[in-house]
C-alpha cells in the first residue's frame with residue numbers, strides 16, 4: 001500500500017536505508033527526484049517561456065539543480081535563483097556542480113508573465129519561518145499569479161504538521177517522493193500544495209514497511225477487508241441493531257438523521273430511544289426505524305435485555321447535563337458482568353455527549369478504560385475537542401495528528417477529530433487523515449449522519465477504528481459527490497451509491 005504518511009524523520013530514515021541497502025546513492029535519489037519534477041514541468045507547462053528555479057541550501061535545493069539541468073539540456077530558458085550555496089560535499093553540491101547554469105542571488109529574483117516557478121527552497125528540512133529573500137520570492141509568485149511547482153512541499157509548509165511557518169508558497173502542483181507527508185493532508189498545508197504528485201524515486205516498499213509508520217491517508221484499502229457485507233442467510237438482527245437516543249420534543253431531528261444513516265449503513269434494525277414526551281413527534285416521522293421510550297436507566301436496560309442492541313449513538317440533540325452523563329456512563333458499563341446490555345460492541349458519543357463531560361473528563365476516560373467496556377468512538381469538532389482536552393487543544397507546538405493521537409490514548413477511545421482535515425486516531429497509535437471531503441459537508445446535521453454511519457458499521461461487527469475510518473470516508477465521499485445544495489437530509493440516500501461500490505470492491509478482496 002502506498003498510503004502511509006511519513007514524518008520528516010521517517011523520510012530521512014527511508015533515505016538512509018535505501019542508500020545503505022541498494023545500489024542507489026544519495027545523488028541517485030536526488031536525480032530521480034529532480035527528473036520527476038522536470039517531467040511535471042514539461043507535461044503541464046509545455047508553453048512556458050521561462051522557468052525560474054529557486055534553490056535553497058539543502059537537499060531540496062539539490063533537487064532544484066537537477067530540475068534546472070534537465071530543463072536547460074532540453075533548451076528551456078531557465079534561471080536559477082539561490083538563497084545560499086549548497087554545503088560543500090553534500091549531494092546538493094554534487095547536483096549543483098552537474099548543472100551548467102550559474103545561480104543568481106535570490107535577492108534579485110524577478111519573473112515576468114508567462115514564466116513558471118519551481119520552488120526548491122525548503123522541504124523536509126524547513127526549520128524556521130520564511131523570511132527575507134525567500135518571503136519576498138513567495139510574495140512575487142503569489143502577486144503575479146505565477147504557476148508554482150513545489151519540490152516535496154511548498155516552502156514554508158511544515159511536512160509534519162501542515163502548519164505554515166510565517167509565509168508560504170502556494171503551489172499549483174507539489175511533487176513529493178516515496179510517500180506523502182502529514183503536512184500534505186493537514187490544513188492549511190493541504191491548500192498550499194495544489195495537486196499532489198507522488199513520485200517513485202526508488203525507495204522500495206520493503207524499506208517503507210520497516211519504518212512501521214502508524215499514520216496513513218484514509219482510503220478504503222485500509223479497511224475494506226473489514227467492511228461488512230451481509231451473509232446469504234442474514235437475519236435482520238444478525239446484521240446488528242443500533243439504538244439512537246433522541247432529545248426532547250423540540251430536539252428530535254438529529255437522532256432521526258443519525259438513525260437513518262445507521263440503517264443505510266447496513267444495520268439490520270435501528271431503534272430511536274425517545275423521552276416519553278417526544279414519542280409522538282418521533283412517531284410522526286419514523287417508518288422503518290423503530291421507536292421506544294427511554295426515560296431512565298431502567299428503560300434502557302429493558303430495551304437492551306429484550307432487543308440485544310450492538311451499538312448506540314448518544315449525543316445528537318440530546319442536551320447537555322446530568323442525564324447525559326448518567327446514560328453515557330451506564331452505556332460504558334454495558335460490558336460489565338450482570339449488566340443486561342452485556343453484548344454491546346460499540347458506542348458513539350457525539351455533540352452533547354462530549355460537552356456533558358467537560359467538567360468530568362476523568363470520569364469518562366476512567367469508564368472507557370474499564371475492562372470489557374464497549375469500544376468508544378468520540379467525534380468532536382474543534383470546539384468539542386477543546387472541552388474534553390483543553391490542554392492539548394491549546395498546544396500550538398503539536399499538529400492535529402499529534403493531538404488526536406494523544407487524545408485517543410488518554411481517553412482510551414477512537415477519536416474522530418472532525419474538520420475539513422478530519423483525523424481518526426486509536427489509543428494504540430494508529431491514525432488516519434481524511435482527504436476526500438468537500439466544503440458541502442459543513443452543514444447542520446452532517447455530524448449526526450457521521451455518528452449514525454459509525455454506529456451502523458460497528459453494529460455489524462466492524463472493529464471500531466476501521467468503522468470510524470470507513471464512516472468518515474463514506475460520509476465525505478457521499479457529500480463530495482452530491483456537491484452544491486447538500487443538506488444533511490440528503491446524506492443518508494447519497495450514501496447508497498458509495499456503499500454499493502464498496503460492497504462490490506469488498507467482494508473482490510481475496511478470501512473476502
Ligand SMILES: NC(=O)C1=CN([C@@H]2O[C@H](COP(=O)(O)OP(=O)(O)OC[C@H]3O[C@@H](n4cnc5c(N)ncnc54)[C@H](OP(=O)(O)O)[C@@H]3O)[C@@H](O)[C@H]2O)[C@@H](O)CC1
Nearest residue numbers: 015030033058059060122123124125126127128129130152
Ligand atoms: N529521501 C530523502 O530524504 C530525499 C530527500 N530529498 C530532498 O531533500 C529535502 C530535504 O533536504 P534537507 O534535509 O537538506 O532539508 P531542506 O528542506 O533542503 O532544508 C535544509 C536547509 O535549509 C535551511 N533552512 C530551513 N528552513 C529555513 C528557513 N525558513 N530560512 C532559511 N533557511 C532555512 C536549513 O538551515 P538550518 O535549519 O540547518 O539552520 C538547512 O540548511 C527533501 O525535502 C527533498 O526535496 C530528495 O533529494 C530525494 C531523497
Ligand SMILES: [K+]
Nearest residue numbers: 119122153155
Ligand atoms: K520546496
